[in-house]
Amino acid sequence: MAITVNGTKVDPPGDMRVSLLDFLRDDLHLTGTKIGCNQGACGACTVLIDGERVLSCLTLAAQADGREVTTIEGLAEGDALHAVQAAFVDHDGLQCGYCTPGQVCAATALLNELRTGSPSYVTGDLTAAAPLTAEEIRERLSGNLCRCGAHNGIVSAVLALAEART
Amino acid sequence: MTVLRYSRAADLAEAVSAGQEARLLGGGTNLIDLMRKGVERPQHLLDVSRLPAGIDETEDGGLLIGGALSNAALAADPRIRAHYPMLSRAVLAGASAQIRNMATVAGNLMQRTRCPYFADVAGASCNRRVPGSGCDAQGGVSRYTAVLGTSKSCIAAHPSDMAVALVALDAVVCLEGPAGPRRLAITDFHLLPGDSPEKETALAPGEVISGVVLPPSSLAARSAYRKVRDRASYAFALVSVAAGLRLEAGRIAEARIALGGVGTVPWRAARAEALLIGAEPTPELFARAADAELAEAETQPATAFKPELARRTLRAVLTTLAEDAA
Numbered sequence: 001m002a003i004t005v006n007g008t009k010v011d012p013p014g015d016m017r018v019s020l021l022d023f024l025r026d027d028l029h030l031t032g033t034k035i036g037c038n039q040g041a042c043g044a045c046t047v048l049i050d051g052e053r054v055l056s057c058l059t060l061a062a063q064a065d066g067r068e069v070t071t072i073e074g075l076a077e078g079d080a081l082h083a084v085q086a087a088f089v090d091h092d093g094l095q096c097g098y099c100t101p102g103q104v105c106a107a108t109a110l111l112n113e114l115r116t117g118s119p120s121y122v123t124g125d126l127t128a129a130a131p132l133t134a135e136e137i138r139e140r141l142s143g144n145l146c147r148c149g150a151h152n153g154i155v156s157a158v159l160a161l162a163e164a165r166t
Numbered sequence: 167m168t169v170l171r172y173s174r175a176a177d178l179a180e181a182v183s184a185g186q187e188a189r190l191l192g193g194g195t196n197l198i199d200l201m202r203k204g205v206e207r208p209q210h211l212l213d214v215s216r217l218p219a220g221i222d223e224t225e226d227g228g229l230l231i232g233g234a235l236s237n238a239a240l241a242a243d244p245r246i247r248a249h250y251p252m253l254s255r256a257v258l259a260g261a262s263a264q265i266r267n268m269a270t271v272a273g274n275l276m277q278r279t280r281c282p283y284f285a286d287v288a289g290a291s292c293n294r295r296v297p298g299s300g301c302d303a304q305g306g307v308s309r310y311t312a313v314l315g316t317s318k319s320c321i322a323a324h325p326s327d328m329a330v331a332l333v334a335l336d337a338v339v340c341l342e343g344p345a346g347p348r349r350l351a352i353t354d355f356h357l358l359p360g361d362s363p364e365k366e367t368a369l370a371p372g373e374v375i376s377g378v379v380l381p382p383s384s385l386a387a388r389s390a391y392r393k394v395r396d397r398a399s400y401a402f403a404l405v406s407v408a409a410g411l412r413l414e415a416g417r418i419a420e421a422r423i424a425l426g427g428v429g430t431v432p433w434r435a436a437r438a439e440a441l442l443i444g445a446e447p448t449p450e451l452f453a454r455a456a457d458a459e460l461a462e463a464e465t466q467p468a469t470a471f472k473p474e475l476a477r478r479t480l481r482a483v484l485t486t487l488a489e490d491a492a
Contacts, residue, residue, distance in 0.1 A: 016172035016211075019198070039199050043264060052238075052267045058198045059268065062172045063191075063213060106264065113263070118242045121258040121399065126247040142399035143262020 003064045005030070006074030016062045021045045023061035024071060032072035032101045036145075043144035046102035047071050053109035072101035075108065083161060084108050091157035095148035103144045107158045110140050114162055132162050174213040178376055181214050182342050185372040188212035192234065192273030195265045200278060204287040205295060214374070215270055221245065227382035230340070233272030233375045237328065238263070240271060250380055252389035252408045256331035256426075259393040262400050272375035275329055275339065275355065276367065279322035280402055282307055293319040294363040304466065310402055313463040313472045315430035320363035321466070322430060324356060325402055329432040331391055334408040334424035337380055343373035352378070356431035385412040385420050388490060392483050393426070394475060403427030405476045411447070411487045418442045423484075425459070428476050435459045438480065447488035449481070456480040 002009045005028060013023050021038070024030045024047070036044030038057045045056040048070040075082035081089070084107050094100045114130065122139045123130040130136050137155045146154065172191075175181045181190060189208030191197060192215050200206040219232025221243050229245060240246060241257035257266065260274075283290035283302040291300035303311050303321055312323040329352070337352045355368055369375075380386075389410030395401040406426035412419045421442040423435035438455035445451050456477035463473040 039202070040195055040265060043262065046264055053264045054268050055195070055264045058193075058195050058265075060172065060191075060194065060198065060211075063194065063215070065174075110263070116242075118238070119247060119254065119258060121255060121393075123258075126251050126254050127244070139399050140263055143264050 001065050003061065003066075004068040006069070006071060012065050013061050016060060018061050019057055020047070020059040020061045020064050020069070021056035024056060024069075030071050030073050034098055034101055036099070036102075041145075042099070042102075043106060044099050044102040046105045046144065048105055048109055051109065051112065053106050070105070072104060075104065082108070084111070084157075087157035087161050088154065091153045091160065092150065093153040093157040094146075094150050099144060099146045099148075103141070103146065103154055106141060106144045107154070107161075110137070110158060111161060111165065113140070115165070132159065132166065134159055137162070171210045172213065173210070175217060178214075178217060178342055178374060181212060181217070181374045182344060182372060184210070184212050185344070190214045190272075190374065192270035192276075193236070193265075193268035194273075195261070195269045196273070196277045200285070203285050205278075205285055214272075219270075219377075224379060229380045231271055231378045231380065233270065233340075233377050235271050237261075237266040237269045237271065237274060240328075241266065248387065250331075250335060250383070250386045250389070252386065252391045252410060253328070253331040253335060253380070255391040256327040256393075256406070256408055259391060259403075259406070260327035271328070271378060274326055275332075275375060275378075277325060278366070280325045281311060281322035284322060294322060294359070294366075297362065297364045308466040308468045310404070310427075311466060311469055312430045313428050313465050313469050313476075314425070314433055314460075315358050316464055317359045317361065317363070317430075319361055320359035320430065321464075322359070322363070323402075323427060324429060324431050326432060327391070327393065327403065327406060327426055329356070330406055330424045330426035331408040332378060332380075333432040333434050334389070334410065334422045335380055335383060335386055336422070337378050339375060340377040340379060341369065341373045342376045343370055345370075347376070349379070352432075353434050359430050383410070383422075385410040385422060388412075388487065389422070390483055390487055392479060394479055405472060405479050407476075407479050407483045409480070409483050409487060411442075411484065411491055413447065413488070413491045417444055417446055418488075419444075423459075423480070425476060425480070428460075428463070428472055435480070437461075442484075447484070447492075449485065452481045452484045452488075453477070455484070 036042035219234035438459040
């Protein structure tokens with residue numbers, strides 16, 4: 001039994017009731033991942049498991065056994081910001097910053113989903129590649145709420161990254 | 167949370183043999199939340215989310231979807247997108263990308279109602295949670311409750327988008343149980359509340375959902391799912407419509423319609439379908455079909471708008487489908 005967190009193997013918690021969110025924050029002291037609603041409504045706790053975005057508040061740490069978890073702390077290379085972090089800065093994609101780690105993790109996975117051709121609810125032709133539009137990005141990030149209202153900056157940051165990759 | 171034990175099922179047989187002693191854990195997006203709120207109090211969680219699951223073609227040209235497949239993988243599958251677009255779009259209309267990555271197909275079918283009184287252990291009466299305790303939703307906060315298939319005991323709406331499309335597509339639920347495998351039409355899987363709303367599905371004790379079969383369909387490739395909600399995304403349906411039409415020589419040869427957000431179960435619109443078959447697709451016909459389906463709607467003050475919203479949404483979807491088919 002081991003969970004790989006940001007490249008390091010760790011033992012799962014002894015108490016199987018512990019959520020992945022509490023395990024990351026309280027046991028591993030990786031407090032970049034934030035507790036928002038703790039009931040799957042806000043996206044602040046978003047992390048990546050095997051590269052896919054999930055809600056760590058509704059995941060038991062035990063469920064991550066044998067998997068690779070990436071948190072906001074695992075995205076940057078030393079002092080060099082990850083491309084998504086840098087784009088958020090460039091496009092004013094944050095104000096208070098509380099939702100930002102979840103937004104950045106969600107956006108990182110979103111860019112991969114665009115690359116592999118996953119559709120969204122607003123994709124007109126489900127058999128074709130989704131067009132790179134603000135509407136598409138907004139729909140794909142709807143699981144991450146920002147009470148400061150930085151959504152416009154976030155959408156333009158992610159759209160710029162998606163366009164740069166095509 | 168009071169749960170004492172977590173283990174992971176090696177195969178479906180282990181999930182079946184665990185019987186009623188264990189609660190099966192798929193993505194956990196609903197179950198973990200309900201455990202935290204004290205609604206669900208399992209002693210043993212048996213994780214079935216890693217059982218092998220894909221989408222296989224059946225001999226008659228349909229598709230067999232594994233119960234542990236994620237909602238995201240289902241919606242993104244090229245065969246679902248091309249041949250059953252209403253299902254892909256229904257899944258994409260539900261929850262958020264994070265939740266769709268976690269949630270499984272079987273778990274989606276087993277999810278509980280989001281009626282706020284069901285989740286309020288400390289403060290509310292709910293016949294679905296505690297049989298015989300009453301229903302605070304009636305006369306209470308009820309914007310998201312059902313208007314079709316309700317009873318004196320319960321008016322809670324079924325929350326799934328995916329299941330609405332599966333109902334319209336005549337999907338079949340594959341079950342494995344102590345007495346062996348069996349198959350059940352999805353319209354027989356979810357139960358109307360009646361006098362026993364706590365009995366939500368036709369699952370027998372110890373039975374496990376192994377998968378869902380989509381039969382081949384001549385209309386599904388030109389089908390649609392439209393969802394109306396209080397915000398543009400990441401919200402439960404006020405009303406949703408899954409529908410497909412097939413026209414022959416200017417008349418409707420086949421129709422499949424199901425409604426979400428309005429029913430205590432994913433609602434097959436059989437009355438509307440019956441009126442459409444053999445008729446020419448006109449606005450008057452679509453209005454008559456929508457009126458017939460909503461004729462017996464029973465509303466609360468907060469849901470008085472729903473029958474008309476459902477009628478209009480159904481007419482709009484049918485009109486677009488008929489134009490596309492012509």
